Amino acid sequence: MRILFATDGSQGSAVALDLLLSLPHRPEDRIDVVSVPVHRYVGAGVEGTGVFIAEVVEAEIADATRAAAGAVARLQARGVAGESRVAEGPAAEAILAAAGALGSDLIVVGSRGHGRIAGALLGSTARALARHSPVPVLVVRERREAPRRILVAADGSPDSRAAVAALASMPLVDHAEITLLYVARESMPPNMPEGQFADELRAAIERNERMDALETLRQAAGILPSCVTVRLETERGPAADRILEVAGAKGADLIVLGSRGTTLGTGFLQGSTADRVLGGAHCAVLVARAPVPVGDRPEPSALAASAG
The missing domain is CATH 3.40.50.620 (HUPs)
Structure with a gap:
């Protein structure tokens, strides 16, 4: 690397x-x-x-x-x-x-x-x-040692897959603990009916979402090296809030996420989420995006505006 x-x-x-x-x-x-x-x-x-x-x-x-x-x-x-x-x-x-x-x-x-x-x-x-x-960017904060507790926000989007691949290519310590986290949408689709049928429908939707989430996490786990320990978790709610909460609860010293993404059509790891995680995290953050065609890369003026 x-x-x-x-x-x-x-x-x-x-x-x-x-x-x-x-x-x-x-x-x-x-x-x-x-x-x-x-x-x-x-x-x-x-x-x-x-x-x-x-x-x-x-x-x-x-x-x-x-x-x-x-x-x-x-x-x-x-x-x-x-x-x-x-x-x-x-x-x-x-x-x-x-x-x-x-x-x-x-x-x-x-x-x-x-x-x-x-x-x-x-x-x-x-x-x-x-x-x-x-290319992926690692923003380092207070910790001076190689990360051993890593939280990866995975949603199956191209940017999310790029972030997992970036982590997998890094030199990692043996037996690092990696938690793969999928954050599902906070609310049900609009115009949901009321009553028992609605409860059953809601439960069925949540079961399907969880199955899809676990499959996404398993695919991400398959990219990671064999020298690490991997756990799969799902959460529900605002993406940035849940990512930061889980990172804090686990004492994560590195958060990994894509710069943009989608979850079941709702926009899980959109740019604003990555910005909020980058601004609110107390540990290092690795942000990656899928390869961008040369013609679609930002002009220097866009970079200057972002840094201003």
Whole structure:
């Protein structure tokens, strides 16, 4: 697996790097590092237009270079191959461009950044990457160790299958506990009749939904490596709420989900659900989407709007 680690030298990036270093890397794994300097306007130019101060720009580039080189040095000390680079431009666009050029299979970022090159990996940029990246994105929060309790929200949609496949391709610790969760719709179809017949119909619908859900979860389980322990669970209600509740109850240190999806025509893992999970989770979140044709990929302006 080829991983791209995006760093800004902040504490959030350090946590993400610690997690990467704790994974049981395989000989074929490679971790490249990219850092994006953020050039700030200093002073005032003609008609109030900000001007760059050369010394500040040079310092920002030097900070980014040191951040990338320092991360690569730590990785190489652990025997993990990779290269470092400094990428110019808006953070999300620059990171995605680097991922495309390197052929990355996964992008890893800290949830927030700060410092002189702050803004490169602020929460808004992590969200923009999660929304638009054609490759899976792992947003790391407080935990510095390889995940051992993983919650996977699976609904059988293309994005959900891509998320399960992304997890299966990652270097995972032996005997990691993976819970595959299917969240069914909260309410019955409209215009349901009343009375005993309605109760029987409702029960039949719920039985069929559960059977479909379990089949979806079994298919997802078949993708996962044999070194992990898998449990299947179903819930009912608002998707983001249930995912976060189950993750909290199980002490999950990683949540995995597709960026969009559908469940029985109701829209289980739509983008808003992925956004809510990403914003509300207290652990790392892996978001993936199904392959996107080149012509359908977002324009740079869309990335900038998401990161703004």
